[in-house]
Amino acid sequence: MTVETIHKIILHPFIQESLQSLKLMTGLDGTADEPFIDKVGDFRFKGYAVCSDMQGQLDGVVLMHHYQETAVAIGQAVQQSLVGEASNSDSLDEELVAALEEWGNTIVGRATHLLQQHKLGFEFSSPHVALDLADMSRYLEGVQQIVTVPVHVEGVGRYYFNLLVRQLDQQNSYQEAVINSDACIVAPPTEGEPLAKEALIMTVDDSPLIRKAMLRILAGIGYHNVIEAEDGDTAVEQLLSKQPDFVFMDVVMNRLNGDKALAKMRETNQSTPIVMLSSVTDASVVDACQSQGIQGFIFKPLNVDSGGEVLQAYLKR
Known part of the structure; x- marks a missing residue:
């Protein structure tokens, strides 16, 4: 599978969901660069990552990967959007990590849902947060190829999407799926009286x-x-x-x-x-x-x- 195909089929929905969630949950604007191949030996943990294992036709890991200062700024913006106030901490304290987890879970959840709808032969684990190299080390074992896409956040910095490939089923021929943004949601009722304000x-x-x-x-x-x-x-x-x-x-x-x-x-x-x-x-x-x-x-x-x-x-x- 070429870099372009990996990007379009696997990484693209993660990147698009991250840009949409970034705007929705923080009010910040982001743009994605073109994908490229990273050298496995040069790969370095940057300080904060949301990781989701993949299995099936491709054995690997999807990472949303931040420098700590970028993670702090985005976490504060998520807090401000969700609860109307933000931490003043300049390090990843418990509240900032919780805000980033909510943002990361949203992105991974929506992207994996879209991929599963297309039945492409991938299965994803629940996302896990890595805060240090010890957390990260198990995801790096056996990695043979890394595809990277930088995402620039206006006024904040950069984060990255990485696909760490351990093993790829080269015999499988993938069709280039068109990933759409249809949300699987049960709409609100069209009938009924508004719930009373004093209701519990x-x-x-x-x-x-x-x-x-x-x-x-x-x-x-x-x-x-x-x-x-x-x-x-x-x-x-x-x-x-x-x-x-x-x-x-x-x-x-x-x-x-x-x-x-x-x-x-x-x-x-x-x-x-x-x-x-x-x-x-x-x-x-x-x-x-x-x-x-x-x-x-x-x-x-x-x-x-x-x-x-x-x-x-x-x-x-």
Whole structure:
């Protein structure tokens, strides 16, 4: 497979999703350069990377790779967009890493979803953050080729997409797929009365940053009666004990993913409207959630400027 084909089929959706998410989640503009081959022996870890293993017709790793100062600047911009305030830290503290993880998960989730739709024979692992060479070393084992695409962020600096190729099935003939931007999303209901402002809403996410962002967005559209759950198990318990009128729930969580929590909830409660949110999913997960009965499915990110309009469309009874 040529560099151009690798770029178009594999790296292109990651780059395009990163540019779109960069604009949506930070307000920053970015442009991508042409791809080139990096020398494996010259490759150096720059300080921060989001990594996703690939298997199937190609064994390798996709990296979104930053110098630390670029990562800090983008992380601060993501914080500002999501919660209306940013860290003053000039190093990658816990809050900045959480913001960058949310941005990285959004990009990897959407890009891998698009690739899986085209059934090209690639499978991707959940993204992992590397903060030092020890975190990074396992991804470098057995790498035979590296394709690199620099991305320039106006007023900030550069980050890079790298495809680290361990083994490529040369016998497989790939058709050059046209990657489109169709989002797999369950649209909001077209009927129903707006949810009363005093209604109790539960927001479920294992990221404190995202829960904080949801509280701010909901408050911005007049909903202040909100409870939080940090995992699927807690959400199931609170649905029974506190009986919220409406639920927003993330899919991918450390303890009991949202789709599994949804199935448990529907064993005892068929009526409470539940909207799923995720940046890392595929059509099978959406279908499974729909089969359990959901009000909608939103692909993250949501930001403080436009998120209210999106959530308001779903808040109906």
